[in-house]
Amino acid sequence: MKGKSEIREFVQGLLAASGDKEPFENNDSLLVSGRLQSIDAVEIVVFLEDAFGIDFAQVGFDREQIDSVDSIDEFIQNAASQSFAAIRPKD
Numbered sequence: 001m002k003g004k005s006e007i008r009e010f011v012q013g014l015l016a017a018s019g020d021k022e023p024f025e026n027n028d029s030l031l032v033s034g035r036l037q038s039i040d041a042v043e044i045v046v047f048l049e050d051a052f053g054i055d056f057a058q059v060g061f062d063r064e065q066i067d068s069v070d071s072i073d074e075f076i077q078n079a080a081s082q083s084f085a086a087i088r089p090k091d
Helices: 004-017 038-052 069-082
Strands: none
Touching: 004 038, 004 069, 038 069
16 A cells, blocks of 8 residues: 555655755655745645545645645545545556
């Protein structure tokens, strides 16, 4: 099952790609703090659509939902429990 470790690995890759190799906790702010940029938010959205089947057209988007590893994981869990229509089945 995909989960927090996959999210963390993806975020770590985004940080590394921007030259940020500093450690981070799962609850650390990434976007609001400026460690990640707007283009990284787009990358996170695409990752969530591809890896977890999140349909942002159904669930909407708020930057705070993807500001930390913990908030991303919580967002995925809430989207799955609130509306199965928001989650597209993955082949």
